[in-house]
Amino acid sequence: MLEWLKGILGESYTEEIDKKISAEIGTAFVAKADFNAKNEALKAAQGQLAEAGKTIEGFKALDVEGIKKAAAEWKAKAEQAEKDAAAQVAAVKFDALVEGAITKAKGRSPKAVKALLDLDTLRASKDPEADLQAALGELAKSEGYLFDTGETPPPYAGGTGTTPPAGGQDAALRAAMGLPAQGTK
Template sequence: MKREFLQNLKVGEQPLPKEVIDAIMGENGADIEAAKKPFADYETIKQRLEDANKTIEEFKGMDVDGIKKAADEWKEKAEKAERDAAAKIAEMEFNGLLSSAITSAKGKSVKAILGELADQMDALRASKNQKADIKSALEALKKDNGYLFDDGPTPSPYAPGPGRDPITPQEPTSLAGALREKYNTKG
């Protein structure tokens, strides 16, 4: 609204007083400023919108599927590594249990006994009660191939001596021994 419009406006034959025109113009100015206020931030909002759109385009450019695929691959590798480690630990525990059982069964050669048990190894590994199954396999092997195990105390080798068969001198080993033998002295 313009001031001239209000000055030309007449109530009856009289124009509007100046105070009324000033009051109307002041109120109109306040309304105009209030209406402008949302548009004052327009440039800032426009810049923010442009920045947001750029960021969205950057995200669209990212290979989200590739990132997810890579994450799935790493997860799969980690799970495989855990399975491999568990399998190695289980194998070490089985080998330790088997070696311990062979030693307690007084096996002479662990390698030889393992060679004899080679065809049964998969069944022994898969067994629910490995300890009992290993023991029964070793007992069966002991019956068939007893030479692989020590069954009792090893007899000492025969040595003639002061026991049942005293040693008889064969020939003297020194000059003094030869003289004693010739003259039958004990000396």
């Protein structure tokens, strides 16, 4: 174990001396590997301590009131975004309700029917479905042409408006322009 000791002690060297010296060295000295490991751990801890000190200095420079104010502003923005999203969802649902009701009432042009409805009043209504049905019923009575009622229009009266005016097809046009009838000069 302690080969270097044999060289120093020469013939006086014994196993008992080797054991005593080994035991004494273990209590008074630290192995080189253990020393290097502890030394590296110390350097790492000192580096972390220096970094923590810099971070603490950075925190000292922070404006806590400004951060609180910014947090309150972001909270208000988030609440407003939630309200806006809820309003958009409600608008889409209302538009779908109106479109569905117009289709159910056999509206020919949903755009034209919507233009004649008071959508703001219907949006504010406590029972928009019932009020929408009532409004569409009223509109169907007053503006029936916007709805397909299933009734067929009166048949075309054949022969009306097909007789050319007297004096040929161009006579009325010539008279309107102040020209003499065709054939006269």
